[in-house]
Amino acid sequence: MSRTAQRRTARLHLGLTGWVLTLFSLYICARTWPIQTVGIATALTLAGIITVRRSSRARRVRGRGRFPTALPARLVRWIPRPRRGRPAHLDDYLALNPTGFEHAIAQLARRDPAVHRAVRQGGANDRAADVLLRLRNGRRILIQCKRYRPGNNVSSEHIQMVNGTYRDIHRCDLAVIVTTSSYTRDAIRTNTMLARPLLLVDGPALTAWTAGGPPPWAGLAA
Structure with a gap:
């Protein structure tokens, strides 16, 4: 013994x-x-x-x-949090995989009190809908997420694809594209030609939104 x-x-x-x-x-x-x-x-x-x-x-x-400290870290890792008033760096988003980035944007959208529900869709046949959210006023918004490295900008083809699906297929009132990089000149030009331009969020705008700035649909939520 x-x-x-x-x-x-x-x-x-x-x-x-x-x-x-x-x-x-x-x-x-x-x-x-x-x-x-x-x-x-x-x-x-x-x-x-x-x-x-x-x-x-x-x-x-x-x-x-006794619970491992990694558990809460995994729960909050989806959204990079600002440190002492400084905005989160885009590297925090780039460290996620594409699916993790979609979850991060969905969680970021849920911070807005005007959002009733935000659900990550994603998948091979998502038809340009990575996140679908509903505002408390009943309006629906489609978000497409592009976790791209700097220099790999969103093209005009993505603008056309989202514009062709968000209303007729997903029955949304507005579409947003969120990227960690930027947009090509052709993409921006194409977007200005649309009857209802999409909301384009680039890396700096995403950083400002994460740091506590208004969401891209702030005016629509009124």
Whole structure:
């Protein structure tokens, strides 16, 4: 038998002996002083209950401390948080994979009190809808997410694809493209030709939004 097991066995025997002696003493006292014995037994019972509750509460507190610190980090990693008033760096977004970036944008959209629901769609056949959100006023917005490295700009083809699906297929009132890079000149020119231009969020605009700025649809939410 190991030393640890021996110590546990010794403590168990000691505890049982103490309880036997306590019960025997109460039995003797009860035959001699019944009223006083009831009071003592009540006090011991209350003290035992208080001790057990405090011990259980202490174990719960200690147990919380045993959870790995990586767990809350994983829960909040989707959105880079500003540090001491400074905006989050785009590298925080670029460190995510495309799916993680879509989740990050959906969570960022949920910060807006005007947003009732924001759901990440994504997938091979998403038809340009990475995130779909509904405002509290009933309007629907489609967001396409492009986690691109600087220099790999969003092209005019993406503008045309989103414009061709967000109303007729997804029944949305507005479309937004969010990228960590920027847009080509042709993409910006194409967007200005649309009857209802898309909202184009580039890297600096995304950084400002993450740091607490208004969402791209701020005017539509009124």
